[in-house]
Amino acid sequence: MQDHSQSDPARAGNHNTQDPSARRVLIVTAVEAERDAVMRGLRNADGFDVIAAGVGPAAAAAAAATRLVRSAYRLVISAGIAGGFDGRAEVGGVVIADSIVAADLGSETADGFASVRELGFGTDRIEAETNASIRLVEALKRAGLPVSLGPILTVSTTTGSAERAAGLAGQVPGAAAEGMEGFGVATAAAMACVPVMEIRAISNKVGPRDRSAWRIPEALRQLETASSLLPEVLS
Numbered sequence: 001m002q003d004h005s006q007s008d009p010a011r012a013g014n015h016n017t018q019d020p021s022a023r024r025v026l027i028v029t030a031v032e033a034e035r036d037a038v039m040r041g042l043r044n045a046d047g048f049d050v051i052a053a054g055v056g057p058a059a060a061a062a063a064a065a066t067r068l069v070r071s072a073y074r075l076v077i078s079a080g081i082a083g084g085f086d087g088r089a090e091v092g093g094v095v096i097a098d099s100i101v102a103a104d105l106g107s108e109t110a111d112g113f114a115s116v117r118e119l120g121f122g123t124d125r126i127e128a129e130t131n132a133s134i135r136l137v138e139a140l141k142r143a144g145l146p147v148s149l150g151p152i153l154t155v156s157t158t159t160g161s162a163e164r165a166a167g168l169a170g171q172v173p174g175a176a177a178e179g180m181e182g183f184g185v186a187t188a189a190a191m192a193c194v195p196v197m198e199i200r201a202i203s204n205k206v207g208p209r210d211r212s213a214w215r216i217p218e219a220l221r222q223l224e225t226a227s228s229l230l231p232e233v234l235s
Ligand SMILES: O=C(O)c1cccc(C(=O)CC[C@H]2O[C@@H](n3cnc4c(=O)[nH]cnc43)[C@H](O)[C@@H]2O)c1
Pocket: 030, 031, 033, 034, 054, 055, 056, 080, 081, 082, 083, 084, 155, 157, 158, 159, 178, 179, 180, 181, 203, 204, 205, 206, 207, 216
């Protein structure tokens, strides 16, 4: 795990503080390029720790949980690039989660996919912090970025076919984007009773895999812009 906290030496020993004003925001990305984009956007703003946890829900959950037991946070954010569902999120746009959905956590059955919720083993959906998410959507619109609010799916295997994309869109009505870390971060946040958000800049369409069509530099710029709005939105 790469840890590039915008650290404040004064908070050493600040573990589990009861002072809400002292609590910080934890932002978890998958890779260093995403972390660096978030940090460029934040421009050394106070009160944010940004870490690159690695790809996938397990690394994201473990890294977030490790930070959450060491320090008190008022909010945790899963941030990065993602695939966008046709008609819901365009490449070069941004998606903010209203809910964070574990889209492939469950069982295949004779009748199709059954989620962990349907199987009676827990939840497949964690609601995002509503007010801050809506404020960020409004700020992104004012900044002129294409933005949508909707479910962001977490998968352990990226979608690689039109059939799978259609299946996921049918399984989760309104599905807007697909990433690989959100539900891991959200699970760690929920267990620590901390609200969560997910911010995804769209680098590619969800569907047949064509890495040459991924617009990563553009998505990282949009992630940077979205991150630059956070200090005001969360103040
Ligand atoms: O190669 C690079 O320069 C580079 C820079 C930034 C990020 C990457 C990644 O490969 C990030 C992997 C990360 O991206 C998410 N992601 C993006 N598109 C999808 C998708 O269609 N389905 C699922 N996840 C997607 C995911 O969260 C990965 O962790 C490379």
